[in-house]
Amino acid sequence: MDDEYALVDGNEAAARIAYALSEVVAIYPITPASPMGEFADAWSAAGRPNLWGSVPRVVEMQSEAGAAGALHGAVMSGSLGTSFTASQGLLLMLPNMFKIAGELSPAVLHVAARAVATHALSIFGDHSDVMAARATGWAMLCSGTVQEAHDFALVAHAATLRTRVPFVHFFDGFRTSHEIGRIDPLSRDDLRNLVREDDVLAHRRRRLSPDHPTLRGSAQNPDVFFQAREAANPYYEAVPTAVADVFDELASLTGRRYDLVEYAGAPDADRVVILMGSGVGAATETVEELNRIGERTGVVTLRLFRPFPAAQLVAALPSTVRRIAVLDRTKEPGSAGEPLYLDVLAALAEHGRTGIEVIGGRYGLASKEFTPPMVRGLFDELTQPLPRRHVTVGIVDDVTGTHIVPDQSFRVPTRATQAVFFGLGSDGTVGANKVGIKLIGRHTGQHVQGYFVYDSRKAGAVTVSHLRFGPDPIRSAYLVDTADFVACHQFSLLDRMKVLDVARPGATFLLNSPYPAEDTWRRLPPEVRRQIQEKGLDCHVVDAYRIAREVGLGGRINTVMQSCFFALARILPAEEVAPVLKAAVATEYAKRGEPIVERNQAAIDRALAELTPLCVPVEKEAEPGALPEPDLEPNFVRRVTRRLLAGEGDLLPVSALPVDGAFPSGTARYEKRALAQEIPIWDPSICIDCGKCAIVCPHAAIRVKVYDPSGLDGAPEGFPHKNFSGPELKGSLLTVQVAPDDCTGCGICVDVCPAISKSDSSHKSINLASALEHRDRERPAWEFFERIPEVDRAAVRSDTVKGSQLLQPLLEFSGACAGCGETPYLKLLTQLFGDRLIVANATGCSSIYGGNLPTTPWARDQAGRGPAWANSLFEDNAEFGLGLRLGYEQQVDEAHRLLAQLTPTVGADLVRAILDADQTTEAGLAAQRERVTQVRDRLAAREPGDDVQRLLELADALVRKTFWIVGGDGWAYDIGFGGLDHVLGSGRDVNLLVLDTEVYSNTGGQASKATPRGAAAKFASSGKATPKKDLGAIARAYGDVYVAQIALGANQMQTVRALREAEAWPGPSLVIAYSTCIAHGIDMATSMSHQKTAVASGYWPLYRYHPSPAEGARPFQLDAKRPTMPLVDFTRDEARFSMLERSDPDRADHLMRLAQADVDERWHYYEQLAAEERSLPTTGEP
Amino acid sequence: MTDLTTMYLGLRLRTPLIASASPLTGRIDTLIELVEAGASAVVLPSLFEEEVEAEAWRLHHLLDTHTDSFAEASGFFPDFDFGDSGVHGHVKLLGAAKDAVHVPVIASVNGVTPGGWTRYAETLADAGADAIELNLYAVAADAHRSGVQVEEDYLKVIELVRSRVDVPLAVKLSPFFSATAHFARRAATAGADAVVLFNRFYQPDIDLSTREVRPKIELSQPAELRLPLRWLAIIRAQLPGVGLAATTGVHSGFDAAKAILAGADAVMMASVLLRHGPRYLARIESELEAWLIQQDFQTVGQARGSVSRPGTADPTAYERANYLRTLASYPRPTR
Helix, strand or coil, X not given: CCCCCEEEEHHXXXXXXXXXXXXXEEECCCCCCXXXXXXXXXXXXCCCCCCCCCCCEEEECCCHHHHHHHHHHHHHCCCCEEEEECHHHHHHHHHHHHHHHHCCXXXXXXXXXXXXXXXXXXXXXXXXXXXXXXXXXXXXXXXXXXXXXXXXXXXXXXXXXXXXXXXXXXXXXXXXXXXXXXXXXXXXXXXXXXXXXXXXHHHHHCCCXXXXXXXXXXXXXXXXXXXXXXXXXXXXXXXXHHHHHHHHXXXXXXXXXXXXXXXXXXXXXXEEEEECCCHHHHHHHHHHHHHHCCCCEXXXXXXXXXXXXXHHHHHHCCCCCCEEEEEECCCCCCCCCXXXXXXXXXXXXXXXXXXXXXXXXXXXXXXXXXXXXXXXHHHHXXXXXXCCCEEEECCCCCCCCCECCCCCCCCCCCCCEEEEEEEEHHHCHHHHHHHHHHHHHHHHCCXXXXXXXXXXXXXXXXXXXXXXXXXXXXXXXXXXXXXXXXXXCCCCHHHHCCHHHHEEEEEEEEEECCCCHHHHHHHCCHHHHHHHHHHCCEEEEECHHHHHHHCCCCCCCHHHHHHHHHHHCXXXXXXXXXXXXXXXXXXXXXXXCHHHHHHHHHHHHHHHHHCEECCCCCCCCCCCCCCCCCCCCCHHHHHHHHHXXXXXXXXXXXXXXXXXXXXXXXXXXXXXXXXXXXXXXXXXXXXXXXXXXXXXXXXXXXXXXXXXXXXXXXXXXXXCCEECCCCCCCCCEEEEEECCCXXXXXXXXXXXXXXXXXXXXXXXXXXXXXXXHHHHHHHHXXXXXXXXXXXXXXHCCCCCHHHHCCXXXXXXXXXXXXXXXXXXXXXXXXXXXXXXXXXXXXXXXXXXXXXXXXXCCECCCCCCCCCEEECCXXXXXXXXXXXXXXXXXXXXXXXXXXXXXXXHHHCHHHHHHHHCCCCCCHHHHHHHHHHHHHHHHHHHCXXXXXXXXXXXXXXXXXXXXEEEEEEEHHHHHHHCHHHHHHHHCCCCCCEEEXXXXXXXXXXXXXXXXXXXXXXXXXXXXXXXXXXXXXXXXXXXXXXXXXXXXXXXXXXXXXXXXXXXXXXHXXXXXXXXXXXXXXXXXXXXXXXXXXHHHHHHCCCCCCEEECCCCCCCCXXXXXXXXXXXXXXXXXXXXXXXXXXXXXXXXXXXXXXHHHHHHHHHHHHHHHHHHHHCCCCCCCCCCC | CCECCEEECCEEECCCEEECCCHHHHCHHHHHHHHHCCCCEEXXXXXXXXXXXXXXXXXXXXXXXXXXXXXXXXXXXXXXXCCCCCHHHHHHHHHHHHHHCCCCEEEEEECCCHHHHHHHHHHHHHCCCCEEEEECCCCCCCXXXXXXXXXXXXXXXXXXXXXXXXXXXXXXXXXXXCCHHHHHHHHHHHCCCEEEECCCCCEEEEECCCCEEEEECCCCCHHHHHHHHHHHXXXXXXXXXXXXXXXXXXXXXXXXXXXXXXXXXXXXXCHHHHHHCCCHHHHHHHHHHHHHHHCCCCEHHHHCCCCCCCCCCCHHHHCHHHHHHHHHCCCCCCC
């Protein structure tokens, strides 16, 4: 049976074909297309051949622009080329797409279509990216299911060779790219039959070769350019027929029939909806049900979007059609209508079909749900006497009134079993469901669908898995809203989410409960108890964490919960459940070794034995009253943020959202997730006031405050404190406090705490303890701690580790991973400069934990000041940050000019004081702020005039601001390097902070040019063969750039010093910060102390390059000692290195020898640099 | 020409000189060098049950923890096959060693659970090991368990493995038995064909700056040979049918000669080869041969055990009386 079908997601379905039919594959990671590139890279590394028996060359480029360029060259060389992309990536390919099409070179781009960033970035699916590529001259083929993604991939590759017109094959990001389904895989014979050898040879013959030279890419003048552009017309005219031919041939081979335009529904339909992509499923289901109840409706599915098959579209419409709704999954503000709508109008007009009312609708932007009730609502709109010309589907537009009203009572019948699972990213729920749905497909022969929803957090992310399986093909490309089975894998989610809303009456409910079955009922939230009784749910509990722990699986409860699901869902005969699951586990974990298999198999037995029915009492639960709303929260938080946190974002109307994407900061504090099982508890008796615990905390969940003893007034009983030991602030008290509901329990603070009890070396000044036992005491302590006034910034020595940690962090409680190595640097920036900090943030992890809704960790101080943060794109961050700086500089100049002009009003002394102000210290900054207030006061007292208004608006610029351009290594070393280099060469006073995790962390650990030699990463799965780029060396080459390489875990003082020096340097500064990451495969609890090994082994040398104006100065300062251990002492603790050691020891050994040589050579070079005197001093003036 | 051949574990070896478990026997290139330099057999690095399992778990855990956690990343690492790590790594090494060298390859196992001992011993025997060495060592840290109980556990392991494995079986002992000779006899009765004296292991050290415990192991010194010498001699006399191998502190052909005189059938080395490289083994063999010639031994067999407890003029030299004398003759520290 295995050979008859495959259980894959859309990305794999497409990638299998793309790989088999390509010779050169140019890749670059971007969500949600990255897995296609990952598959190609892994297959190539494993030596898998393409259709013709050779192994395709897979090359990762520095950006999608680079990938498109490489693809362009590859196809011009006469090879078969492909690439994969989405969203901004496709936009970066546009210039080359015009070229490739203009040259009639066969090529295929597989696009997991995704929203293009506008007012905000979104990783989710819509057609705004492919619609932006309409003008490029590429043919466009749209698939709407996993099977179609597989089939159309072949059609695209076959048709491009037949027609010479390059093809974009696109499908809906996430909805299709990440949906797991059952497909009938195409055979190699199918591929051979459709991809004609003559076409391949013809393509080869056109290659660029000195043996039969031609010139491509000429420059043309007004005399011929136009004619030459029209010369390609016949090729485009031939495309629809060619694609139709391939569709026909595919049908004869596989029995699966597609057409350029397909119609389904009543032959005498009066109303029709036209659309393409995954939404076709919901539309078709709706049409079938509506027709069943006596309506006359139909759906037109467009397969080929470009060249637009106008004649076929018109021909597909029944003659009875009077009303059409054309749905576009994109928005083109200001246009007469969205693209497909306009194309349909034009097609009807050109082909003389009159008497039809056409309306255009926008739907599904950024994966907004598209369901039968919505389609029903749309058909209802078409029955109105005067249907609105332009509508939106799936939202409430209370501003311009465009939305259609869905018919919420409308349901389409299904024979499929539907199941929903609530879990955490870290508990393995999604992985188990991926395996589970494939198992069901394999063992029952049923059709299956698996779709997985994640929230935007990296630590403690909530996942919801939606599974369907049944006898019919599953077309429902939307979330399960009526479940036969609901599982909650985390007891704590019962409080946070409306887990049982989705359960149908009589459904089965499986709960992972830490309490015994008999004790579980009373522990359930009242609303859950009520729903269980009201819906008559069949409830079962299992203590999955205990079982997982006892069989040696730590916190991975996936196997336990999966076993219970199989037992309860009656998917298999009871006696087959254990053997089938055990066999599956043996296959699944064979690559991980026998002990892992055995532990999981033991978990299956235990789970099946310990699964217990929950006794539901008969007396009814009272309706719970509404919870009181917290009244201290800002309006926006109450109105919007709280709804988002409650999972009700879909219900927010248009009017609730900012029109331009500007959001208030400091909202993460309203989200109390209480993730940690253990939290750090402070023992003041041995604390040495060092601040290390606070400086390393990734989530600002450990805070230190120094305060006057009077600050203790009203403290909760036993509130811990000690006498502060610093030379300044004598007589003050110090408290170290954990934020018990914001801590992720990563344990880094405990690992770095140097204060060890003299009587017990396992007891430190900070110790992890059970959160369950300590939260009740720590919550009031934290609330009190927050009310203690912040220290006077001017009174603290912020140039020390200890001093810096007394300052308020303005990056707090982010959704970054537990133990994240990036956030401590950013948090430190906010402590040092937060009230005058402007951050330009490249897309990546930092833009996600920094700016992904529902909340942001960037915060404000008591005065309302705090970091101003913005993300433009991935590729342009340095330029974007420079632009922000230039704008500011201009405003400062203007403020100075106005000051000079208004000197009589402001006063000469005050003007002079402002212009001459020393703003290098906190005291100086405070004094300048005070002067600016005086200026405002004096201006306000005057008659308002233009100049006065201008200066009032710009006066804030007179207080020095600091500009930090922040991003990861993917940005700095690869996609944004050109801009970064230019900004470094600009001489301007900007600071660039590279959070170097040495991989593309956010998209799943693909190699960048920062990836070290010998490390295995995605896109370098056989171990990276080339060394890491020395970015600092490139920056140093300019001579006037301050450059530092830092590692907070290795040397905190050097980090503080480097950030302050960079900020103070009046020209460009580059700080490269070693950022430990989950993609390194290390124990994150010890990640900071592990950085010491990185430095001690010479892997990460610490230095500061301070271009000094003093003649004879030595600008290059090495801040680390000569390596004291071999590199392997560092690498052996990291899975990214050791995995290669295990899978390919010879190559690992070879690469490690080279990597050691890299370290030795670099150290030798740096030592020489450190001795070098600068012969050409620079003033550092921009 | 002196005849250096010896019988150990039923295997006819060209010389008594065996490369014992060390990083050098864990790689095929150095393994070949060892054999080219004269190793008559090799013992592969010990398969530690807890290490195999902990390592498998660690890697699995690191790779698995963040899999399918985020929308943008299904995982953070390429999909690797670790089937070859852990026990499979040992099996693979064993297979490669068998292909690469033509001397007997002895596989070593250190288990934790009875199931682990037998499973891994069987796995390695099935994979073609010429003999299995059971590396019997665990710290008897439980204050409620007596030495007798500890010994009983070991004996059960030997019996269990013996019942499952057909190839010759050696047991490598620690020097910490109350009655080493008695235990050696019982080990033989339980099914051991040979006894290896003694294993060396990581011992705790304390880092004074961090006050943390750091396990450490140092290369052996020639002086450490004294301990196995004593027990070789004592056991040789009492258990003539049991194979004996010396390990720990053999750093030259002369050290090897001493072990043979005390009764060793085979002499194992690791530290000296790690210090001087695999090729050093050739020199050790020449030294041994030269000494045998100089002493006019035609075969190793003649020398074996000739200075064992009954063979020596002063049998008590291997016992406590000698302890006192040795101390008394220890040179005073110079000021």
